[in-house]
Amino acid sequence: MGEAVQRRYTGLTAAVAALGMTVVLAGCGGDSGSGDVTLKLVAADYGTGPENSSEKYWSGVASGFEKKNPGIKVDVTVLHWKDVDREVAEMVKAGKAPDIAQIGAYADYAKAGKLYSADETLAIRTTANFLPSLAEAGKIDGTQYGLPFVASTRLLFYNKKLFGQAGLDAPQTWDDISADAAALKAKGVTYPFALPLGEEEAQAETLMWLLSGGGGYTDDVGAYDIDSAENVATFRWMRDNLVGKGLTGPVAPGKLDRERAFKAFTAGKVGMLNGHPTLMDEAEAKGIDVGMVPLPGADGPTEGSMGVADWMMGFKQNGNRQAIGKFFDFAYSDENVLEFAEEYDLLPVTGSASAAMEADAKHKKLRPFLEALPNSTLTPYGKTSWATVSETIKKKIGSAVAPGNNPESVLGTISTEAAQAEAAE
Template identity: 65%
Template sequence: MQRRVTGLTAAVAALSMTALLAGCGGDSGDSGDVTLKLVAADYGDSSTNSSKKYWAALTKKFEAENPNIKVDVSVYSWTDVDRKVKEMVKDGNAPDLAQIGAYADYAAQDKLYSADDLLSIPTQADFLAPLSKAGEVNRVQYGMPFAASTRLLFYNEKLFKSAGIKPPQSWSELQSAAQKLKSRGVKIPFALPLGPEEAQAETMQWLLSGGGGYTDNVDSYAIDSKQNISTFEWLKDELVGKGLTGPTAPAELDRAEAFAAFTRGDVGMLNGHPTLMQMSAKKGLKYGMVPMPGINGKAQSTMGVADWMMAFKQNGNRKEIGDFLDFVYSKKNVLDFSREYDLLPVTTSASQEMAGDKKDAAKLGEFLKELPTSQLYPVGKVSWAQVSVQVKKYIGKTVGPNGNPKAILGQIESKAAAEENAQ
């Protein structure tokens, strides 16, 4: 028999229905549907290859297989996306998912699901080990890698051939090659972009090649370590001091300017990522790529970079988020994204398939080889965002005419320790 609902009973029923709808994303009506809100970064450089197209195709397939789950995707430029998510969270309107540049601050505020909460065991186990580790805060993974890249040393094949130079494998060979290029009138034998745009990346590449890094073996900041000081003293005295880095002071040279100069044929060597391949190809410049030289031979590890996917707990759609992420991280979808934007797959299965594909291997094979042993920024530290700012602001001064690597690295280390202790 159907009971008629009146008075207080009706009010309770209404409140119960409101709570149910809120738990399902607030737009499910009587159907039980859930709508997930995803905010993502745009990896395209024009409307023709915007990430909007990737997400539209992916969500269409997912929704066809999961008719009770809808996914609403908003794509923003890298200039705006992190700020947009921050504003949404501050306003109490966090998205279910965000694909942006950093996750640690949200994890520290207990706003995120862990990967254990969301992903199936096969999906989580498929992430490449360095990327999984970089996604951890206090040994719990909150950041799920979405896109990855490594760095290699690019060199101008024409300039090297005309000077009879072989690609360098050590610092001394790099310096010798730069000297020969300078003697032949090359404007910028080695481009060293330590300007504010992305100085933290160039810095980390050199720290690793010198046997150091931003942190030590127990994940504490070690910016003024003996190895790091020696690395920047060598850069100051043996590259910059000998006029091998071109007319622009490294502290004033940004990565974008260095890349553009390389594609014009003005640069002999520089550290670069896959984007530089596309830029060089468009200009018809022939280039080669080798692993970053170290003190006495190939560096033991190179720098890896990752962008992150994270899931907010606010709306409570844990199961639906997990179902969607298992789909996102399927081998086919990871490969589709990586191939579209010349980025490296974040999963073992997709990496192995790409490495075994002749076309993929010809384009990204050298980068793929470096990724499994790469080291990433200490992004699991909430303090890293501010430490990165300090590196961008001061690191270029270490190699200037009056630079003091020991003092400046010590200054950055002190501020890093203060930031870490403040968390």
């Protein structure tokens, strides 16, 4: 599901990074919308315990929807974000697909013809309200099947106290990062720049760096371009100016998972790292004065950020197209979108809810993330090969920055495997 934003965001927190919620709607009544229908909703739990379980949210949405739509019931199942994608896959394989699922990936189901498109289910006003970059990431061959549910972006975080002690200003370029990290190391900071390229969420950390170097995972026409000249240059810089100079801390980047890096930041042991809203709140709760700036690039701040999203989708199996559409339109009201985003420190996926959050003074700290979202670049969710490619990146990318290793060779190997995976789609 996604650096979805918990797991996916665990990357947000172990919970948010978690990505996944599934709403399953199943039942009778057919496509006509008449008669009694029970929609089975399967959703991921973004919470960290019973007190903030996502089941409370979905039960509330289901109750509100049922009151406005007599004859349609919603059967809610909320599963741990680590399990929900697998559980839904098993349901689909067994011929018992939910009507609605909120999980981390949609492409496999869309390619197999198992999902309704947005045009088949949503009111035009609902479809038009999605942020364009997120709506685009939900499309396959120009048709939208994945409905963005929640999102997140990344900024560079720095510890203001440690920076002040070293007499440093916020970094704007790669050279600033390297020089600042050297100064922090001289002051005894454990992780001058925490670079988590371990298997937990390496594909996200990698994309942030690729974007800051003018590259990315794909080219202008959407084909994989992982070993481009820009990407190779980025990893050479990281190898020579951060890792090779001993500025990334006591754990090799390829062995450092994001959760460990985040915990070190909240403990005041990290000078800089790439972070998201949940980490911001967790660090401030521990007394860390967090500074945030756009991702520094080779020549200045990166114009776009990395974005992450989790998805909602409607399955065709039970034929409840109209009922599913009614539920989607209800679920994407500003009230519901904002309630979920606020509970889990995530970002709204609709223009109207984003504007409302940005205008609300209580969300002032989230404004830099909200501003970054419209121009964000997401991982290639629309490729069924992405799951395989992502796993390859997680396993191999850490070696690209190891002193003495050749980034071009490592990225070339990953690129070859990506091309093979794409050819097999």
